[in-house]
Amino acid sequence: MVKAALRGLCAAVLAILPLAITPPVHAAETLPLAEAVERLPLGTESRDGYSRDKFRHWNAGDDPADGCNTRAEVLIDEAVEMPAVGPGCRLTDGRWWSYYDATWVTAASGLDIDHMVPLAEAWDSGASAWTAQRREKYANDQGAPESLVAVTARSNRSKADQDPAQWLPPAAEAHCRYTAEWVGTKLRWDLAADNAELDALAAVTLDCEHQTVTYEPAE
Template sequence: MDVDGDGCDQRSQVLARDLTNVSRKEGRCAVTSGTLQDPYTGETVTSVSKIQIDHVVPLAEMWRSGAANWDTVRRTEAANDLRNLVAVQGKTNQSKGDQTPDEWMPPNAGYTCAYARIYVGTKAAYTLTTTVAERTALDHALSTCT
């Protein structure tokens, strides 16, 4: 969605933010090419069609941890929050699915701190619950921060 009314949907905004050497469709927001240094794997991705936008805190997890009680406006806000959206390699995003940090962490160990910070920040911003297993995994990931 284009939640801020600037004419660009969230996917286009995240791609423009996270990729380098970005080219857009003439007169449009749509990103047609660019280079992603995938934070989850550390690999370089040059095909926009192989890039997906990940919800660091998955939508299903948001639902399980409090969003089920929200109205549509609040759910839309959370689902489109740029702070929780990251451009990543599609196959890695698919392997993550709706798993929580106790079930899945980025294969790139150098990104676990940043990942945990985004996750914790999103959970806090929306007052979502966190399980003991999530908290343990997040504490471990945060201990790698320098």
């Protein structure tokens, strides 16, 4: 009887052991935009020591075997009409929608891949304390579709490294989506926001009553 009890105890321990050693899974969460803005931590931003070279990009992408770097993989993923992929991952034909300025684009060379939260802004907001490996992961993040966005070169360069207190997309109908994706990216990477940024985000939410934010914390 004692042996039977011990066997039962061992079986119970073995049954729960995988749960004890399995790391927790960060589940995606969906929030109203206004509530998501309130979750952003307030911080004082500093650009001291920043260089784009501290964020290695574009790397070999999610599938190094395909010969395409992160930029090309994002272009392929976001194409409305799929481009032809030639040697060296050269993209021809295809069609893309640049939602920042409500513009159709039919040449990959006319597109930039925008970091939703620019590298300089990420540095200011907390990435300065990250390892080089984490900054590379951020700069090539394909784990959330809003992290990297294919848009016209002119809209991306107009935005540069500005936050929503300084720049919003020229297409007014894009403001709710853009703000939600900005906030979701900051929450995903646990990046802070300064007072002016928080005020600007809160102002946009007034016209975005039904907008939600979905994000999953980055590993």
